Each structure stands twice: as C-alpha cells, then as structure tokens.
Amino acid sequence: MSSVVLELFQYLCCCRGFSDTTIRVNDKRYRIQRLLGEGGLSFVYLVQLLKGSLIMENGVVAPELYALKKIICPSVESISNGMREIENYKRFQSPYVIQSIDSQVMQEKDGSKSIYIILPFYALGSLQDSINRRLLEGTFISEAECVRIMLGVIRGLLCLHDPASRQDNTNPRTTIDTVSMTYSDETAFLLEDTPLEMDMLSSSLGASIAYAHRDITPSNILFSSDGLPVIGDLGSCSQADIIIGNRNQLRELQEWVNDNCTLPYTAPELLDLKLNQELDCKVDIWSLGCTFYTLMFGISPFEREEQIHGASITYAISTGKYSFPRNSRFSEGLLNVIKKCIQVDPVQRPTISQLLNALQDLES
Numbered sequence: 325m326s327s328v329v330l331e332l333f334q335y336l337c338c339c340r341g342f343s344d345t346t347i348r349v350n351d352k353r354y355r356i357q358r359l360l361g362e363g364g365l366s367f368v369y370l371v372q373l374l375k376g377s378l379i380m381e382n383g384v385v386a387p388e389l390y391a392l393k394k395i396i397c398p399s400v401e402s403i404s405n406g407m408r409e410i411e412n413y414k415r416f417q418s419p420y421v422i423q424s425i426d427s428q429v430m431q432e433k434d435g436s437k438s439i440y441i442i443l444p445f446y447a448l449g450s451l452q453d454s455i456n457r458r459l460l461e462g463t464f465i466s467e468a469e470c471v472r473i474m475l476g477v478i479r480g481l482l483c484l485h486d487p488a489s490r491q492d493n494t495n496p497r498t499t500i501d502t503v504s505m506t507y508s509d510e511t512a513f514l515l516e517d518t519p520l521e522m523d524m525l526s527s528s529l530g531a532s533i534a535y536a537h538r539d540i541t542p543s544n545i546l547f548s549s550d551g552l553p554v555i556g557d558l559g560s561c562s563q564a565d566i567i568i569g570n571r572n573q574l575r576e577l578q579e580w581v582n583d584n585c586t587l588p589y590t591a592p593e594l595l596d597l598k599l600n601q602e603l604d605c606k607v608d609i610w611s612l613g614c615t616f617y618t619l620m621f622g623i624s625p626f627e628r629e630e631q632i633h634g635a636s637i638t639y640a641i642s643t644g645k646y647s648f649p650r651n652s653r654f655s656e657g658l659l660n661v662i663k664k665c666i667q668v669d670p671v672q673r674p675t676i677s678q679l680l681n682a683l684q685d686l687e688s
C-alpha cells in the first residue's frame with residue numbers, strides 16, 4: 325500500500341515539474357530525480373549533481389548521483405535534532421556506517437528552517453528492499469549470506485557502541501565533537517538564540533562515549549555497490565547510557581520513542597519506561613535480533629506472533645513471546661544467536677563484541 329502511495333507521489337511530483345527542481349547545498353547544485361523514502365518530518369530524494377558542480381576531487385570526477393535528505397524543522401527542538409543528525413553522519417568512520425558528504429541549514433521562504441544532508445546514494449537499496457524482492461521471487465537466503473550480512477551490521481554497530489573501536493579515528497571531521505561547535509558559521513548564527521544545550525538524548529562528550537542507534541530495522545540497513553551492509557538513518561542515534569531522572573524526562577522520552585522508534589523492532593524497556601531506569605546499548609541488540617530474524621524469515625518476530633496468535637504486538641514484545649517457523653533451514657547455532665538477542669532482560673543480551681565473536685565462530 326505504502327509503495328502505491330509513494331509511486332503516486334512520485335507521479336504527482338513529475339507532473340508538477342518537481343523532477344526539474346534544483347537545489348543548492350553550499351557551493352553545489354543538484355537536480356531532484358525522484359523520492360526514495362520519507363519519514364515523519366523528512367524526505368529522502370535521489371539527486372543528480374549538476375555538470376558545473378562535477379569538480380575533480382583528488383583527480384577523480386565526483387559521482388553524479390547522491391541521496392538528499394531534507395529534514396523539515398518546524399521548531400527549535402527539531403532544528404536541534406536535525407543538527408545532531410548532521411553531526412552523527414560525521415562521527416563514525418566505518419565502511420559499515422553511513423557518512424555524509426555535505427550538509428546545510430536552509431532558511432525557507434516562510435521563515436522556517438530545513439536541513440539538507442547530502443549522502444552517498446546506495447543504488448541497491450535497503451535490506452528491507454532485498455527481503456521484499458526475495459519474498460516476491462519466492463527465493464530463500466542462505467545461512468552463509470545471512471551471516472555475512474549480520475557480521476557487517478555488527479561491525480557497524482560496534483563502531484557506535486564501543487568508543488575503543490573508534491580510537492584510531494583521526495579524521496579531522498570528528499576532532500571537535502560538541503554538537504554546537506562543529507557547524508558552519510551560518511548554522512551557528514541560526515542557532516544563536518536557541519537553547520541548544522544538549523537534551524537528555526544528546527551528547528557533548530563525543531568520541532569517548534557509547535552511542536545507541538535506537539532504530540535498527542531492515543529499512544535502515546543499506547547496501548553499498550559492493551554488497552556491504554551499511555547502517556543508515558542516524559537521526560535517532562545519540563548517547564547510549566541514559567538515566568531517567570525525573571518525570572519530565574520520562575514524558576519527553578516516551579514521546580521521543582513514539583516518534584522515532586519502529587514498534588516491531590523496539591526493545592521492551594523502551595516501551596515501558598520507568599523513573600530512575602537506566603538505558604544503554606542493549607536496546608540495539610534487541611532490534612538487531614529482530615532485524616536478523618526478519619532477514620532469515622521475511623517477517624519480524626512479533627509481527628509474525630501477532631499474525632499467528634492475534635496477540636497485541638506490544639504485549640508480545642513486553643513478554644518476549646515469539647517463535648521460529650517450524651523446520652527452519654537455519655542451524656541451531658544461528659537460531660541461538662537470535663534467541664540471545666531477543667531477551668526481555670537487557671542484561672541477559674550479549675554485548676556487540678560478544679555477538680561479533682559468536683557470529684565469527686559460526687562463520688568458521
């Protein structure tokens with residue numbers, strides 16, 4: 325259904341001459357080709373870098389196609405969130421984590437702000453796209469291919485969760501890590517009057533802390549042209565370790581979870597927030613388990629539970645009630661990895677390093 329809506333939107337865009345629209349981000353101009361995806365307050369377009377902008381970079385002509393993420397910012401809070409997203413795309417230097425190419429905060433004609441982020445275009449699409457293709461073709465994924473994809477995603481998440489894995493990271497883009505310090509002068513000017521002190525989901529410590537992605541789903545894993553999985557959509561990524569200190573924070577975090585996390589992949593502790601509760605990287609391990617299950621079986625564990633038993637998905641998540649299809653073609657070892665990740669008690673879930681070791685053992 326949503327793809328029909330998307331196609332209709334693309335058709336309408338073309339009818340209204342939208343495909344001819346050009347956008348300038350800093351010193352480069354791009355032509356919008358089509359809509360790739362959209363979220364609550366954002367649109368992702370395929371864009372073509374215009375000829376005059378195809379400058380040589382180290383003697384190499386820049387690629388022609390990019391993804392442009394436009395984030396609409398109706399409030400100061402949404403500008404702050406968008407800027408944190410910009411910063412996240414510069415923070416993690418890994419082939420398994422998306423990195424931005426350029427970004428700019430724009431003043432729209434109506435006075436509102438929008439954030440434009442230029443990203444590499446991943447023509448092979450997302451893991452969800454490849455799962456959908458396989459479902460349509462009626463083909464199955466091999467265990468070896470599952471393990472290869474899982475290992476890539478885990479290596480990407482290791483970079484977010486484990487600051488030690490980022491220690492060799494000498495790229496100048498990440499040396500100044502405080503959100504409000506890394507933006508262009510223009511951006512700093514735009515935010516001069518805004519209370520951009522870090523909210524409880526943000527970080528000002530940069531390279532030395534653990535980050536959680538908080539929305540790991542098959543739609544947020546993209547494939548590079550050489551088939552590597554790349555963790556995308558860093559809009560919900562922020563400091564991993566949080567303590568909910570007061571009722572205000574509790575309410576804000578509840579709202580944030582509703583707006584930013586994808587229910588079938590959301591960890592139970594995020595759906596049942598409590599005062600003085602501690603949250604950490606383990607929220608991603610749950611989502612990873614659900615994402616890997618979807619990769620193997622074509623449907624997420626708790627949506628399958630809902631389909632089979634009619635149970636409410638929130639109840640199934642909070643009790644950790646799900647099952648594997650009978651006569652699965654996958655080894656007991658791989659099923660055990662999923663079982664370890666999808667445990668209601670976060671303490672029982674493996675760390676990302678333990679998961680990496682477990683998968684490497686399966687690979688050999």
Ligand SMILES: Nc1ncnc2c1ncn2[C@@H]1O[C@H](COP(=O)(O)OP(=O)(O)OP(=O)(O)O)[C@@H](O)[C@H]1O
Binds near residue numbers: 393
């Ligand atoms: N760099 C890219 N190359 C190709 N496709 C992309 C790229 N970035 C995003 N997409 C497509 O656009 C979709 C939405 O992207 P993204 O998740 O970043 O946007 P979003 O508005 O934050 O969505 P949501 O938060 O609802 O997941 C992705 O699922 C993917 O299909």
